[in-house]
Amino acid sequence: MTAKGWKDLVLIGVLVLAAAFVPLVTDGYWLSIAVTAMMYIALTTAWTLFSGPTHYISLATGAFFGVGGYLVATGMSDHDLPFWLMAAIAPVVSVVLAALIGAATLRLSGIYFVIFTLGLAEMIRGLVSWVQNNFLGSRGLYVLTDFTEAHIYWMLLAIAATVYVIGWLIDRSRLGFAMKIIGNDEGVAKHLGIDTARAKVLLFMVTGFFSTLVGAIVAPRYSYIEPNQVFSPELSFMVVIMALLGGTQKLWGPIIGVIPFILIWETITASFPNATTLYLGLCFLAIVYFLPNGVVGLVQKIIAKGRSA
Amino acid sequence: MSTGRSILTVDRLTKRFGGLVAVNDLSFEVREHEVMGLIGPNGSGKTTTMNLISGAFAPTSGTIHLEGRRLSGLGAHEVTRAGVSRTFQLVRVLPGLSLIDNVIAGAAFGHKRRWGGPAKEQAVRLLQRVGLGAQIGLPVSALTYIDQKRLELARALAGEPEVLLLDEWLAGLNPTELQEGIALISDLRREGRTIILVEHVMDAIRSLCDRCVVMNSGAKIAEGTPQAVLSDPEVIRAYLGDE
Numbered sequence A: 001m002t003a004k005g006w007k008d009l010v011l012i013g014v015l016v017l018a019a020a021f022v023p024l025v026t027d028g029y030w031l032s033i034a035v036t037a038m039m040y041i042a043l044t045t046a047w048t049l050f051s052g053p054t055h056y057i058s059l060a061t062g063a064f065f066g067v068g069g070y071l072v073a074t075g076m077s078d079h080d081l082p083f084w085l086m087a088a089i090a091p092v093v094s095v096v097l098a099a100l101i102g103a104a105t106l107r108l109s110g111i112y113f114v115i116f117t118l119g120l121a122e123m124i125r126g127l128v129s130w131v132q133n134n135f136l137g138s139r140g141l142y143v144l145t146d147f148t149e150a151h152i153y154w155m156l157l158a159i160a161a162t163v164y165v166i167g168w169l170i171d172r173s174r175l176g177f178a179m180k181i182i183g184n185d186e187g188v189a190k191h192l193g194i195d196t197a198r199a200k201v202l203l204f205m206v207t208g209f210f211s212t213l214v215g216a217i218v219a220p221r222y223s224y225i226e227p228n229q230v231f232s233p234e235l236s237f238m239v240v241i242m243a244l245l246g247g248t249q250k251l252w253g254p255i256i257g258v259i260p261f262i263l264i265w266e267t268i269t270a271s272f273p274n275a276t277t278l279y280l281g282l283c284f285l286a287i288v289y290f291l292p293n294g295v296v297g298l299v300q301k302i303i304a305k306g307r308s309a
Numbered sequence B: 001m002s003t004g005r006s007i008l009t010v011d012r013l014t015k016r017f018g019g020l021v022a023v024n025d026l027s028f029e030v031r032e033h034e035v036m037g038l039i040g041p042n043g044s045g046k047t048t049t050m051n052l053i054s055g056a057f058a059p060t061s062g063t064i065h066l067e068g069r070r071l072s073g074l075g076a077h078e079v080t081r082a083g084v085s086r087t088f089q090l091v092r093v094l095p096g097l098s099l100i101d102n103v104i105a106g107a108a109f110g111h112k113r114r115w116g117g118p119a120k121e122q123a124v125r126l127l128q129r130v131g132l133g134a135q136i137g138l139p140v141s142a143l144t145y146i147d148q149k150r151l152e153l154a155r156a157l158a159g160e161p162e163v164l165l166l167d168e169w170l171a172g173l174n175p176t177e178l179q180e181g182i183a184l185i186s187d188l189r190r191e192g193r194t195i196i197l198v199e200h201v202m203d204a205i206r207s208l209c210d211r212c213v214v215m216n217s218g219a220k221i222a223e224g225t226p227q228a229v230l231s232d233p234e235v236i237r238a239y240l241g242d243e
């Protein structure tokens, strides 16, 4: 187990190193796809940190991501604050937000949590739009930086790698062990002395932090930001789909899910630009129905079958 | 053995589920190093009492104290840390974890905490003690029902609780397993553990319990040595009336 744990870490190290070369060998269209993929890898890994062990399906990614993008935009546009300052503040705001959401909802279980997190992103979007239109004047928010796509790609890669290492460390800690027990039987977990609410809120805060950081780092890509676009429910669903496609039992599951899905998605959005939501729903159903444990789970099952045969 | 000081005090405990009074003004004490039987017909409120002590439910009224510290009102995790461990009437092992990790789970966050090497050594020792030495490498799903119960007991012991709650731990065992089970609990008794034992098996009650509290319809109807309560006419009536 320990040896295998180290192997996982080395494997990820090699992958990160290889991924770092991508902007040197491509540009234009493919680099842009690589940035999108890297964004989703970071978001999905962060999502899996919390939702993998707890089995709580969070649709709050869009809310966190939006906080990142929006705070960077409003800070730079309205207050002339530097990008880095806003990129540092936004995740902290989200950590507080995650703690509040956690305190309010993690005592709820299953479906209520899903609905609350979905509603939350919508609520924040509505609130921000309303404040923007009524009090701040609906001037556009501009995020003007010198970053190239390659810069953004490398920053996202660094975030994804950091999230992975943090997840790897949590996995070996008492907190990670507590999360595994909670995922098995939350009632038993409490009776073993685990403060289940605290453990869940802590991990949710970590997820919130990194999802927001991704939103902040990606903001310069859009240059023009409006709340409707960054607080996107579609993003929350995309993350869930890709995480489930890869499989949430392993922290590297998302990588397996994101890359094929992004390629498929590019094709779908290019061919049927008006029916994306429909296809998103279909993908969601297909994955939940046919691949409940994701590609990783499927591969493990096949290996296990091969061994026993 | 029942001369020790009182360690757990249940005072005027009541639990209502809507209109149903599952536990009704129940008071008793558990002394250090004793095995106290909590008996009574089905539906008399034994499991609910265990759930109230372990913090699974908050009482409607009344208090529970462990060595002077108030448990009622605390969450289950705080009660566990304070020194109460339990098994469940319907066994609840952790299917996704190895046997060793199932036991470590009881030590990592419990009353007396262990983690890493020491937790693992203790887990192996406890698994051997409950009779799972030969099964250590197996997945939990490969365990029989009795072996799952053994595993749950090892998990409950791992945090070195002050008070151990066993809810029908002997139920569903065949005669051989039952003898092994009784021997195991009597072993725990010999090492001076404090146990509340909810049990239906009369042999087990007679041979294991220092004292019994008998419940019927949520209320205490008798208290005393196993011989005394089992020959009490009201107790006999409660049992027969229920059959």
Ligand SMILES: Nc1ncnc2c1ncn2[C@@H]1O[C@H](COP(=O)(O)OP(=O)(O)O)[C@@H](O)[C@H]1O
Binding pocket: B017, B020, B022, B040, B041, B042, B043, B044, B045, B046, B047, B048, B049
């Ligand atoms: N969570 C609950 N909600 C509602 N009623 C319950 C609950 N738990 C137990 N009861 C009721 O309380 C009574 C006592 O049950 P229980 O404590 O399980 O009895 P015992 O363990 O002595 O068989 C029963 O009538 C049972 O149906």
Ligand SMILES: [Mg+2]
Binding pocket: B046, B047, B048, B089
């Ligand atoms: Mg019961």
